[in-house]
Amino acid sequence: MNPxxxxxxxxxxxxxxxxxxxxxxxxxxxxxxxxxxxNAANLAFVTFxxxxxxxxxxxxxFFTMVVAACEVVVGLAxxxxxxxxxRSASVDxxxxxxx
Amino acid sequence: MSGESALFWVLAPLAVLAxxxxxxxxxxxxxxxxxxxxxxxxxIFYIALDAPFLGIVQIVVYTGAVMMLFLFILMLVGVDSxxxxxxxxxxxxxxxxxxxxxxSLTLITFIARAELGRPSVGLDEANSGGNVExxxxxxxxxxxxxFEVISALLITAAxxxxxxxxxxxxxxxRTSQKSRSIARFRGKSIxxxxxxxxxxxxxxxxxxxxxxxxxxxxxxxxxxxEVLHRRGDVAxxxxxxxxxxxxxxxEGNK
Amino acid sequence: MTSENLVYLIALPLFSSALxxxxxxxxxxxxHIFATLISASTFVIGAMEFFAMIxxxxxxRAVTQKLFTWISVGTFNVDAGLLxxxxxxxxxxxxxGVGTLIHVYSIAYxxxxxxxxxxxxxxxFFIAAMLLLVLGDSYLNLYVGWxxxxxxxxxxxxxxxxxxxxxxxxxxxxxxxxxxxxGLSVAVMIAFANFGAVSFIGIEEKVGGxxxxxxxxxxxxxxxxxxxxxxxxxxxxxxxxxxxxxxxVSALIHAATMVTAGVYLITRSNFVFDNAPTAQLAVxxxxxxxxxxxxxxxxxxxxxxxALAASTMSQIxxxxxxxxxxxxxxxxxxxxxxxxGFFKAGMFLGAGSVMHGMNDExxxxxxxxxxxxxxxxxxTFGLGYLAxxxxxxxxxxxxxxxxxxxxxxxGGVQGVLFGSAALLxxxxxxxxxxRLMLMTFFGNKRWAQGSEPHESPFLMWxxxxxxxxxxxxxxxxxxxxxxxxxxxxxxxxxxxxxHTEFLPPIVVTTLAVVAVIIGVSIAFIKYRxxxxxxxxxxxxxxxxxTRRDLLQDDANEFLFMRPGQxxxxxxxxxxxxxxxxxxxxxxxSALGSARGMRKLxxxxxxxxxxxxxxxxxxxxxxxxxxxx
Numbered sequence: 019m020n021p022x023x024x025x026x027x028x029x030x031x032x033x034x035x036x037x038x039x040x041x042x043x044x045x046x047x048x049x050x051x052x053x054x055x056x057n058a059a060n061l062a063f064v065t066f067x068x069x070x071x072x073x074x075x076x077x078x079x080f081f082t083m084v085v086a087a088c089e090v091v092v093g094l095a096x097x098x099x100x101x102x103x104x105r106s107a108s109v110d111x112x113x114x115x116x117x
Numbered sequence: 118m119s120g121e122s123a124l125f126w127v128l129a130p131l132a133v134l135a136x137x138x139x140x141x142x143x144x145x146x147x148x149x150x151x152x153x154x155x156x157x158x159x160x161i162f163y164i165a166l167d168a169p170f171l172g173i174v175q176i177v178v179y180t181g182a183v184m185m186l187f188l189f190i191l192m193l194v195g196v197d198s199x200x201x202x203x204x205x206x207x208x209x210x211x212x213x214x215x216x217x218x219x220x221s222l223t224l225i226t227f228i229a230r231a232e233l234g235r236p237s238v239g240l241d242e243a244n245s246g247g248n249v250e251x252x253x254x255x256x257x258x259x260x261x262x263x264f265e266v267i268s269a270l271l272i273t274a275a276x277x278x279x280x281x282x283x284x285x286x287x288x289x290x291r292t293s294q295k296s297r298s299i300a301r302f303r304g305k306s307i308x309x310x311x312x313x314x315x316x317x318x319x320x321x322x323x324x325x326x327x328x329x330x331x332x333x334x335x336x337x338x339x340x341x342x343e344v345l346h347r348r349g350d351v352a353x354x355x356x357x358x359x360x361x362x363x364x365x366x367x368e369g370n371k
Numbered sequence: 372m373t374s375e376n377l378v379y380l381i382a383l384p385l386f387s388s389a390l391x392x393x394x395x396x397x398x399x400x401x402x403h404i405f406a407t408l409i410s411a412s413t414f415v416i417g418a419m420e421f422f423a424m425i426x427x428x429x430x431x432r433a434v435t436q437k438l439f440t441w442i443s444v445g446t447f448n449v450d451a452g453l454l455x456x457x458x459x460x461x462x463x464x465x466x467x468g469v470g471t472l473i474h475v476y477s478i479a480y481x482x483x484x485x486x487x488x489x490x491x492x493x494x495x496f497f498i499a500a501m502l503l504l505v506l507g508d509s510y511l512n513l514y515v516g517w518x519x520x521x522x523x524x525x526x527x528x529x530x531x532x533x534x535x536x537x538x539x540x541x542x543x544x545x546x547x548x549x550x551x552x553x554g555l556s557v558a559v560m561i562a563f564a565n566f567g568a569v570s571f572i573g574i575e576e577k578v579g580g581x582x583x584x585x586x587x588x589x590x591x592x593x594x595x596x597x598x599x600x601x602x603x604x605x606x607x608x609x610x611x612x613x614x615x616x617x618x619x620v621s622a623l624i625h626a627a628t629m630v631t632a633g634v635y636l637i638t639r640s641n642f643v644f645d646n647a648p649t650a651q652l653a654v655x656x657x658x659x660x661x662x663x664x665x666x667x668x669x670x671x672x673x674x675x676x677x678a679l680a681a682s683t684m685s686q687i688x689x690x691x692x693x694x695x696x697x698x699x700x701x702x703x704x705x706x707x708x709x710x711x712g713f714f715k716a717g718m719f720l721g722a723g724s725v726m727h728g729m730n731d732e733x734x735x736x737x738x739x740x741x742x743x744x745x746x747x748x749x750x751t752f753g754l755g756y757l758a759x760x761x762x763x764x765x766x767x768x769x770x771x772x773x774x775x776x777x778x779x780x781x782g783g784v785q786g787v788l789f790g791s792a793a794l795l796x797x798x799x800x801x802x803x804x805x806r807l808m809l810m811t812f813f814g815n816k817r818w819a820q821g822s823e824p825h826e827s828p829f830l831m832w833x834x835x836x837x838x839x840x841x842x843x844x845x846x847x848x849x850x851x852x853x854x855x856x857x858x859x860x861x862x863x864x865x866x867x868x869x870h871t872e873f874l875p876p877i878v879v880t881t882l883a884v885v886a887v888i889i890g891v892s893i894a895f896i897k898y899r900x901x902x903x904x905x906x907x908x909x910x911x912x913x914x915x916x917t918r919r920d921l922l923q924d925d926a927n928e929f930l931f932m933r934p935g936q937x938x939x940x941x942x943x944x945x946x947x948x949x950x951x952x953x954x955x956x957x958x959x960s961a962l963g964s965a966r967g968m969r970k971l972x973x974x975x976x977x978x979x980x981x982x983x984x985x986x987x988x989x990x991x992x993x994x995x996x997x998x999x
């Protein structure tokens with residue numbers, strides 16, 4: 019089975035995650051879609067590790083996972099803080115930078 | 118049809134379906150569960166791709182820790198909080214779907230046209246000493262610097278989360294009704310424990326800068342607000358007083 | 372030969388003019404006397420130079436004076452220099468002599484005007500500029516004087532510029548002059564391009580080696596300049612309106628001197644014209660057309676000054692025509708110019724005197740029978756009249772007769788044509804001048820209420836008398852023994868051509884006299900009896916057209932003014948919409964693009980995320996396209 023199929027899957031998942039970031043209004047759901055995009059990238063890395071025959075792709079995926087974990091922690095803390103003062107988790111409410 | 122391809126062709130459509138459904142869920146919790154399903158599928162793929170370590174880490178860290186963290190936050194924010202499905206920004210949905218479609222098509226075209234010039238090597242040789250040992254080999258020799266920085270990042274992230282989540286207690290002590298009542302009775306004069314007298318009401322004027330009259334005919338300072346005293350805005354009540362008012366002294370005699 | 376005195380001819384009047392202008396009201400009491408004395412002093416200097424010149428042998432009669440080096444750029448060297456030769460001395464005497472007489476006349480004529488001092492300042496400035504014109508030794512120096520007289524003419528025509536019509540007339544004169552000045556500057560450019568020099572002597576040396584095309588072009592441009600300055604066809608429309616200025620101005624500038632500058636230019640450029648026969652033919656044609664044009668207009672004018680202006684236009688046409696006949700005609704053109712200076716200036720001063728006595732009335736229909744009340748004026752005017760129509764032995768007879776003879780001597784069909792035109796012009800001249808005399812000085816009195824015609828003061832009739840003497844005697848004096856021809860020959864006729872005769876002179880003279888008799892008789896028959904106070908309105912189409920100056924103003928308006936206005940409007944619109952529009956478009960496009968781009972800043976995070984995605988798509992797509 020051609021490992022390239024995993025790459026196609028990765029591309030599709032990435033695009034779906036991108037749509038989700040733009041379309042959903044709940045901040046936490048947006049975050050989840052970002053996680054989906056990160057995971058798609060991880061899948062691509064691991065596939066390339068298999069294709070190239072060395073483990074460097076897996077190392078990269080490993081690092082990505084760690085960074086994603088940190089990012090989730092901090093991001094969710096921010097969302098909680100904003101929620102505390104504004105009582106709303108909608109992304110559209112933070113629109114003060116408009117023209 | 119090898120086992121791997123069967124695995125792929127079963128799970129991959131499911132993963133895609135789940136992620137698409139994640140976009141349409143009204144409740145955020147449902148989206149979280151669907152995402153967890155996608156992540157587990159990916160973990161299975163990792164194991165199928167000769168990356169067992171990563172697959173387990175995916176389940177333990179990503180699905181276990183990160184997704185659970187998401188669910189906790191959802192609980193804090195409000196499980197029922199749901200997006201109104203009415204879109205405020207016009208046209209963003211169609212543009213987004215179109216762009217993402219174009220993006221995926223471009224990527225797929227790219228991947229399809231890529232030519233390696235050799236078949237995929239496979240990780241049999243790299244995993245000859247075991248997958249974990251191979252990874253450790255990389256982590257602690259070639260990428261040890263990145264490893265250390267990542268651990269510093271983790272610590273920083275934890276600290277950051279703590280700082281952000283900490284809420285300050287406010288300095289101003291909130292008084293309650295009971296404490297205010299006690300303070301009144303313990304105040305300067307018991308005469309005002311039940312409240313200060315109001316300003317004078319006369320036949321022709323009842324403005325608040327007119328003082329009320331004491332029993333002996335003198336105007337009372339307590340009946341005017343402190344502010345007006347300070348500003349010197351206290352009015353004269355003489356012109357409004359009735360002539361021939363009986364004056365009573367402190368003993369009650371006229 | 373050099374002289375040190377020439378500069379004073381110009382410097383004295385120029386200094387006087389500047390002094391009178393700068394001192395302002397302080398000079399009101401004595402300004403006019405001072406200016407007249409200065410003018411008289413220039414005449415004295417001119418006369419001294421003249422007598423000195425006569426004493427010298429013919430070859431060394433010309434004197435030069437270099438004032439300073441004016442332009443020295445590479446190969447282009449022009450000195451500010453003066454040249455006084457036989458041609459210029461004639462003009463100098465005419466300008467200073469007639470000029471001084473008119474200064475004297477103006478003392479009395481302008482005595483009621485509070486701006487009299489300014490008038491004299493302008494008159495002196497004119498004298499200085501005109502002298503610079505005739506004394507300049509190169510085309511460029513001439514040009515300075517040329518422009519100066521144009522300016523003086525503008526200032527003097529519009530002297531009473533409180534009336535808008537007068538100011539407009541001054542502007543019209545200046546603009547028409549300007550068109551001619553363009554011709555002069557192009558001629559200077561052609562001269563420099565072909566000869567490398569602009570001085571008369573320098574060009575004369577090199578003229579043999581130049582191509583005929585260059586000479587013809589230069590000649591035509593010089594003709595254009597002369598046409599503008601001398602009010603010839605087609606730039607003649609300004610002369611009638613120039614009568615808006617005070618009468619001494621009309622006498623000095625628009626009769627005797629400035630309008631003759633064109634004749635001077637052509638005569639001075641004889642070395643150019645003699646080698647460009649096509650240009651000469653153009654000169655003759657222009658002169659012929661104008662002499663008939665002016666004469667026809669003169670028939671219908673009821674304004675005495677405008678009638679005299681039309682007559683001036685016609686007489687200068689004679690001079691221009693004569694100067695187009697080459698060496699045979701130059702001397703006679705100058706002779707007619709000098710005699711014309713006497714009798715026309717005299718008649719203009721006479722007209723001023725009549726106006727002075729009739730409360731500034733100019734309409735001849737309101738004159739009549741003035742001879743009894745203004746005897747001196749009528750006698751001097753009458754002598755001028757006899758001179759202009761060409762009655763022997765008065766001045767005009769000699770000069771005009773010789774011009775007609777030269778026209779016939781041109782030979783062939785051309786000669787007959789031009790000669791007949793000149794004869795016809797003589798008939799018409801006799802007609803309208805007689806008409807003018809009859810309407811003004813004889814016939815029934817058609818005066819307005821309260822008119823008390825009286826003779827003018829001494830300071831006014833004395834100059835008129837002097838000019839009358841000139842009208843009588845100058846023709847005979849100039850021509851006896853072919854004096855003028857011999858005098859000017861070293862300048863205009865170096866090769867001493869033998870001139871062919873087409874008709875015997877006596878025949879031409881008889882024809883001329885017959886023409887005069889015909890003209891006078893027709894006028895007598897028409898205007899002898901009782902005339903009405905107002906011009907008859909039931910007239911033929913020809914009369915109506917002539918009353919409108921043969922539609923000259925209408926033609927100018929139709930051919931030049933309206934297209935010019937349209938062009939200006941078009942240019943203004945182009946400037947506003949295209950050029951300003953382009954500038955504004957830059958601004959508005961910046962605004963518009965900013966407005967469009969502002970829409971990107973919605974404030975919604977999701978929009979920004981979408982933009983990031985679109986950016987990534989574009990980058991990816993480009994990479995894909997590159998690898999295709």
